[in-house]
Amino acid sequence: xxxxxxxxxxxxxxxxxxxxxxxxxxxxxxxxxxxxxxxxxxxxxxxxxxxxxxxxxxxxxxxxxxxxxxxxxxxxxxxxxxxxxxxxxxxxxxxxxxxxxxxxxxxxxxxxx
Amino acid sequence: xxxxxxxxxxxxxxxxxxxxxxxxxxxxxxxxxxxxxxxxxxxxxxxxxxxxxxxxxxxxxxxxxxxxxxxxxxxxxxxxxxxxxxxxxxxxxxxxxxxxxxxxxxxxxxxx
Numbered sequence: 001x002x003x004x005x006x007x008x009x010x011x012x013x014x015x016x017x018x019x020x021x022x023x024x025x026x027x028x029x030x031x032x033x034x035x036x037x038x039x040x041x042x043x044x045x046x047x048x049x050x051x052x053x054x055x056x057x058x059x060x061x062x063x064x065x066x067x068x069x070x071x072x073x074x075x076x077x078x079x080x081x082x083x084x085x086x087x088x089x090x091x092x093x094x095x096x097x098x099x100x101x102x103x104x105x106x107x108x109x110x111x112x113x
Numbered sequence: 114x115x116x117x118x119x120x121x122x123x124x125x126x127x128x129x130x131x132x133x134x135x136x137x138x139x140x141x142x143x144x145x146x147x148x149x150x151x152x153x154x155x156x157x158x159x160x161x162x163x164x165x166x167x168x169x170x171x172x173x174x175x176x177x178x179x180x181x182x183x184x185x186x187x188x189x190x191x192x193x194x195x196x197x198x199x200x201x202x203x204x205x206x207x208x209x210x211x212x213x214x215x216x217x218x219x220x221x222x223x224x225x
Contacts, residue, residue, distance in 0.1 A: 004155070041221065
C-alpha cells in the first residue's frame with residue numbers, strides 16, 4: 001500500500017511558465033515532507049522541505065504548499081527553466097524522520113523551449 | 114571537499130555471490146541510510162543507522178546486511194538470499210536522526 005503517491009508519472013511545461021508537481025499521502029503520522037530532484041544515474045538532490053506546522057515554504061523559485069486536511073502537498077517552480085527537467089520525488093517522514101523517508105514514485109518534469 | 118561517496122558506480126556480479134557496496138561520508142553525520150530504486154519506482158528503505166554500532170531494518174531488509182563500525186562508513190552487503198538484487202542503490206546521510214538526508218551518487222548493481 002503506497003503511503004506517498006505521485007499520480008502524474010510525467011509533466012510537460014513550457015519554459016518560463018509555472019510547473020506544479022503534486023503529491024498525496026495517506027499516513028496521518030507524517031509530519032515532515034521533502035522534495036528531491038533526480039537526474040538519471042545520479043543520487044537525488046534535496047530541494048526544499050516543509051514541516052507539518054507550516055502550510056508554505058519558499059526558497060527562490062521553489063515553493064512547497066502543504067494542505068494537511070487534504071493530505072496533499074505541491075511543489076511550484078516559477079519560472080521553469082530547461083535545467084529543471086528531471087524526476088522529482090516527494091518524500092515524507094513521521095516522528096521527526098529518524099526512521100528514514102517514504103518516497104513517492106516520482107514525476108518526470110520536462111521543460112519545453 | 115565534503116560529501117558522500119559510493120563506490121563503484123557500476124558493479125556486476127554472478128548470481129549466488131555476495132557483494133558489498135561502499136558508502137563513505139566526511140560530513141560528520143551521525144545518521145546513515147540505504148535505499149534501493151527500481152525502474153519506475155520510488156526509493157525504498159533497506160537499512161538505517163542513527164549512530165555508530167547501531168542499525169535498524171527498513172522496509173525491505175530481507176537479503177541484505179549492514180555494519181556501522183565507524184561513523185564515516187556504512188557498507189551494505191547484498192547476499193545471495195536477495196531474490197532480485199539488480200537495482201540502483203543509494204546511500205544517504207543526515208546530521209542527526211530526523212534531519213534532512215543528503216544522497217550519494219549511487220551504485221548500479223547488475224547480477225548476471
